[in-house]
Amino acid sequence: MLERHRAPLAAAVLGAALALLVNAFVVPWFHDDHAPEDGELVILSGRDDGYGHQRQALVDQWNALHPRNPARIEELAAVADAQRSEMVARAQGGGQGDADIYNLDVTWTAEFASQGYIRRLDDADPAGFLQHPLDTCRYDGKLWALPFNTDAGLLYYRDNYVGTAPTSWPQLVAQSQSVLTGFGALTADGTRPTAGYAGQLADYEGLTVNALEAIWAANGDVVDAGGRVVIDSPEAQEGLHRLAEGLNRSAPQVILPESAGFDEQAATQAFAEGKVLFMRNWPVAHRTLDPPPAVAPAPGATPGPAAPPADTRPALEFAVTRLPGPSALGGQNLAVSAHSRHPNAARQLIEFLTSERSQQILFERGGFAATREIVYRDAEVVALYRYAPTLLEAIRTARTRPVTPHYALFSETFRAIVRQALADGGQLPADAKPRLEAALKGYKR
Structure with a gap:
């Protein structure tokens, strides 16, 4: 487990912080x-x-x-x-x-x-x-x-099972298959991983982010630096194919099928319960998996998310590394x-x-x-x-998502295309490119 350290929470620190802010x-x-x-x-x-x-x-x-x-x-x-x-x-x-x-x-x-x-x-x-x-x-x-x-985004992984962190999606798949094949009984902490990886593939912005990252990890793109839609490139289609193939029922299972309905919180729970070896998530997940010492809320403020009591925290060994490709x-x-x-x-x-x-x-x-x-x-x-x-x-x-005044429409259109592709083995719908081109201009096609 990553070593826990206590934050300097004494009143003197707060006083010093306020003094610095006054001076600044x-x-x-x-x-x-x-x-x-x-x-x-x-x-x-x-x-x-x-x-x-x-x-x-x-x-x-x-x-x-x-x-x-x-x-x-x-x-x-x-x-x-x-x-x-x-x-x-x-x-x-x-x-x-x-x-x-x-x-x-x-x-x-x-x-x-x-x-x-x-x-x-x-x-x-x-x-x-x-x-x-x-x-x-x-x-x-x-x-x-x-x-x-x-x-x-970061890649969370069970380093006690996996060892060296993967640096590419093919490596992640190979490690998942190797480790899962070797599990014959429950592990020492009473869990047994059922899949290699969990992400956020529900129909919200998380799907946009995860799909973009999958495409980028395959050296593809959706909108290039010149603003042109290039989702029909072989590399972009390979990224979507990897997601679709990973979600397909297989033995061993690469992507936890429930990821198709996961948001960040659900993915974190699956990882904490030992269901997967790898998880893509934001840094906020680390605070849930390995909570820092309690921090008192600001006077008069509604308490924020609380760390679980020490005796209820899951005994989970994990480490964190970069994604096998750029993050959004x-x-x-x-x-x-x-x-x-x-x-x-x-x-x-x-x-x-x-x-x-x-x-x-x-x-x-x-x-x-x-x-x-x-x-x-x-x-x-x-x-x-x-x-x-x-x-x-x-x-x-990291890479920015496409910069456009019509981003909300772009993201909605892109997610619809991704869902169609995942349901068809990663194959893009024939009208994917013109639909995205229209969305970037602010209208639906």
């Missing part, structure tokens, strides 16, 4: 002609699924430092599609609801920028941010947001609403929340993948999250 932000980021406007700032965001509600803790620190600009987080629906719909409705309503800052999924930046829902951040300082997360904040050559947290880049970006009555203050709050110290607090105490490289070099962070160097490398090699 006592001088306004803006010149006199960009002074922050007085008034409350409202952040529209999805649910804070980190430990101890550290986002709220940072907002509380901001409020202590900026009494003339108190901020509050307004949490929206838990489902990403519903979050986007509500944010779009607010933006189209001409500012109704008084939102000042949107916490956007990385795939939404192009849509919100092209539709005029957010303001440009021309004067923001991009220094220190990891390049790929920062790239998701740009659209049409301009900067529209700053990266709040990032994400990259995840994360969220902070942008100023075009209708905000406090745009300068909102930009200052965004700078505060994405600062080096704030990013360290979010990662070290909340588990959110930081958007600044310096955080991954911190000894306390590495001690608490031993996979931090692996995650940093996964972020550096």
Whole structure:
């Protein structure tokens, strides 16, 4: 099992963190002609699924430092599609609801920028941010947001059974077949793997991500750098064929058939129960499989996900490595609403929340993948999250999903095509390419 370390949670650490934040932000980021406007700032965001509600803790620190600009987080629906719909409705309503800052999924930046829902951040300082997360904040050559947290998929594996981690999909298949063939009875922990691999293949964004990663692992692509749809290439079709073949009932079973209905939580449960040798998942799964020490929630905040008591934690040996191919880049970006009555203050709050110290607090105490490289070099962070160097490398090699103002339609269309292909042995439907070309332009075919 990866060694567990205790996070520095003493009050002295919190005091030092607040002192650093005071020193960092006592001088306004803006010149006199960009002074922050007085008034409350409202952040529209999805649910804070980190430990101890550290986002709220940072907002509380901001409020202590900026009494003339108190901020509050307004949490929206838990489902990403519903979050986007509500944010779009607010933006189209001409500012109704008084939102000042949107916490956007990385795939939404192009849509919100092209539709005029957010303001440009021309004067923001991009220094220190990891390049790929920062790239998701740009659209049409301009900067529209700053990266709040990032994400990259990782490969979780039972190192006590597998040994060396696979670096390609064929290696993963071969190791799965070899290990599963050798199991004749229950293992020492009372479990017996029934398949090699679990992913997220239910009909939601997870399927888009998993299918893209399968195609990339086969050296294919769906939309190339020039914006052309290339899903009909032999390499792309090989990636889909691998998924379809793995899902087919076989002995030994490569992909757990239930993965066709799995989201991240269900895949994590299957891995924790010992049903599979490998799992593709985000770093958040690590916090479930190997919980860090408990973190007290911010004062007045609703408690976040709790670590299970020590005596109920599964005795699971596992390790983490990069996927056998590039990960799809995840994360969220902070942008100023075009209708905000406090745009300068909102930009200052965004700078505060994405600062080096704030990013360290979010990662070290909340588990959110930081958007600044310096955080991954911190000894306390590495001690608490031993996979931090692996995650940093996964972020550096990750790829963005297609950048388009019509991403929601693209993803929906792509998933429909993938489901058809998986039901037909990986064979693409004949109209796959024109359907995706139409979706990128904003209409269904």
